[in-house]
Amino acid sequence: MTILVFGQSGQVATELARHGGDRVDCAGRDRADLNDPAACAALIASGDWEAVINAAAWTAVDAAEEHEDEARVVNADAPAAMAHACAQQGVPFVHISTDYVFDGSGSDPFPVDAPVAPLGAYGRTKLAGEEGVRAADGPHAILRTSWVVSAHGKNFVKTMLRLGAERDRLTIVSDQVGGPTPAADIARACLTIADALASNPDTSGTYHFSAGPDVSWADFAREIFAQAGLSPEVVDIPSSDFPTPAARPANSRMDNSATEAAFGIARPDWRTGLSDILTELGAKA
Numbered sequence: 001m002t003i004l005v006f007g008q009s010g011q012v013a014t015e016l017a018r019h020g021g022d023r024v025d026c027a028g029r030d031r032a033d034l035n036d037p038a039a040c041a042a043l044i045a046s047g048d049w050e051a052v053i054n055a056a057a058w059t060a061v062d063a064a065e066e067h068e069d070e071a072r073v074v075n076a077d078a079p080a081a082m083a084h085a086c087a088q089q090g091v092p093f094v095h096i097s098t099d100y101v102f103d104g105s106g107s108d109p110f111p112v113d114a115p116v117a118p119l120g121a122y123g124r125t126k127l128a129g130e131e132g133v134r135a136a137d138g139p140h141a142i143l144r145t146s147w148v149v150s151a152h153g154k155n156f157v158k159t160m161l162r163l164g165a166e167r168d169r170l171t172i173v174s175d176q177v178g179g180p181t182p183a184a185d186i187a188r189a190c191l192t193i194a195d196a197l198a199s200n201p202d203t204s205g206t207y208h209f210s211a212g213p214d215v216s217w218a219d220f221a222r223e224i225f226a227q228a229g230l231s232p233e234v235v236d237i238p239s240s241d242f243p244t245p246a247a248r249p250a251n252s253r254m255d256n257s258a259t260e261a262a263f264g265i266a267r268p269d270w271r272t273g274l275s276d277i278l279t280e281l282g283a284k285a
Contacts (some may be wrong), residue, residue: 003194004049006032006040007056011150012096016055023050023191029062034058034074037081044085051092051194055187061100061122062245068121073123080132087138092197094190099146099178099210101127104249107177108212109203111255112206113143130206139201141188141193143259146210146252147220149202149273150183151280153208160221161283164230174218174236178252179210182273189265196263205264208254212271223271227278229285 003020005047007013008028017026032043034056044052058064058074087092100123101116111226118124131140143152149157163170196203218236225232240246256267278284 001048001050003191003239004047004052006052006054007216009150009153010152011148011155011183012055012074012186012190014152015183016053016190019184019187020191032178034078034200035070040078041081041085041241042091043084044091046192047182047263049091050232051198052082052086053094053190053194054082055096055161055190056168057096058125059259060120064121064125065245068125070116071121072125072128073195075122076132077127079129080136082171083138083140084134086140086153087136088200090138093133093138093140094194094197095129095133095140095142096186096190097130097144098123098126099144099249099252099254101130101144101148102249103250106251107253109253109255110208110251112208112258115271116151119249122246139197140204141197142206143190143193144208144254145181145186146204146254147180148186149180149184149277151277156180156217156220157224157277159230160224161183161230161281164225164228164232167232169233169235170221171235171241172218172221172224173242174208174216175218175238176252177214178249179212179214179254180220181211181272182208182268184276185211185273187262190266191260193263205262207259208256209265210254210256210261211268211273214253224274226284227275229282
């Protein structure tokens with residue numbers, strides 16, 4: 001049997017294909033468009049899957065503010081349809097969610113049972129997706145993660161490499177703190193969790209997975225430049241100096257202890273993952 005992955009070109013889906021090998025079948029929009037939840041459910045019903053992983057989402061945080069209905073179909077209705085189809089067949093379902101379900105208050109890491117209070121449309125639609133997955137009542141794991149980076153697609157690491165090579169001075173937000181998480185680590189975690197659910201459905205629940213140590217965007221940029229051998233000046237600024245249509249959580253720290261206890265997955269060090277990303281991009285100093 002094979003693990004069905006929703007998503008094909010995204011950061012996590014790309015790494016799932018890489019790390020899952022022949023076990024993984026990544027379905028792009030040509031086979032199941034998340035704008036059509038019924039098609040996603042039909043694809044699950046059409047096969048004999050070992051597990052299903054949803055690595056696709058509407059991730060345009062700012063655009064979601066003006067297109068919340070469209071984002072809700074992708075981030076809530078589609079995962080709910082997937083989860084119900086999986087529950088009907090008793091197939092484990094792993095769904096990737098986000099730190100944006102929290103309001104970012106305080107400075108302590110959020111445990112999995114912390115009150116949710118999303119600040120914007122993206123967080124609201126992702127939270128609705130979580131609720132839909134739970135309501136299906138099948139074997140499932142909701143894996144909240146943060147600040148995803150890789151050698152693929154658009155992300156903070158690739159933006160910093162470009163800007164760091166072009167400019168002598170960069171102003172970067174320093175009052176948002178979280179765990180940058182390599183997509184490769186997320187992919188490995190998803191595969192481990194899918195296997196665990198298949199053998200023990202009682203491990204179903206909500207989990208957190210972010211790399212450490214927690215860091216600000218500005219300090220994350222400094223480490224990127226240090227490892228890449230770039231030397232622009234990084235000037236710390238508050239979020240208020242960099243307004244965006246959607247509010248970002250100031251505190252994206254997440255408590256990963258439940259994930260380690262249930263699945264034996266230790267919190268990875270993003271600095272190691274960053275080194276691997278830069279090597280793949282040919283940007284390692």
